[in-house]
Amino acid sequence: MYAIVNIKDKQFKIVENEYIYVPHIEANIGEKILLNQIFLFYKEGRLILGNPFIEKISVKIEILQHIKGKKIIIFKKKRRKGYKVKNGFRPLFSKIKIISFLKNS
Template sequence: MTYAIVNIQGFQFKLIENKYVYVPHFSRKLGEKILLNQVFLFSKKGVPLLGTPFLENIQVKIEILQHIKGNKIIIFKKKRRKGYQIKNGFRPFFSKIKVISFLEKKI
């Protein structure tokens, strides 16, 4: 199995070819293809390549499929015996991406 661990907007995701992943919102258009070059680890046929901190010769090509809102997150604040209660919530934005391929450059 071929996979890569990639940095996307400060978060690390394990990407497998032809699989879907929900990541923090990309401000790009739907159907746009992007090359990710911040690859921490790349494994092909059980042989891992580890970057310091990134691998220079590996890129991941992804496609943006959908922009969606996640489940509601509730923020509740309370101070006991003071009559203070605040309830807030929000729905975070996510982008659904598909991994198209892993591009390996020959050195």
């Protein structure tokens, strides 16, 4: 059983009782959230496609921790002009656990 969901405008394949890292979600650690933007749901040979989303199914997740990713370097240079700029940043991620798939009535 798995689903393809939309989290912060990115698509993720999620499986029940697994952990994934997603872009930072503005919620406290330990908080449980319902996701309702599901593109695809697969269970026991049955495939349900949304148009664009499935309205009958939602996913319950729990926020486990907020972390920073590896540093990403941005380097700009214009040749023969003496122009060089080096910047970088560390993106924020949230570690989430997929608790269950819920059927809405």
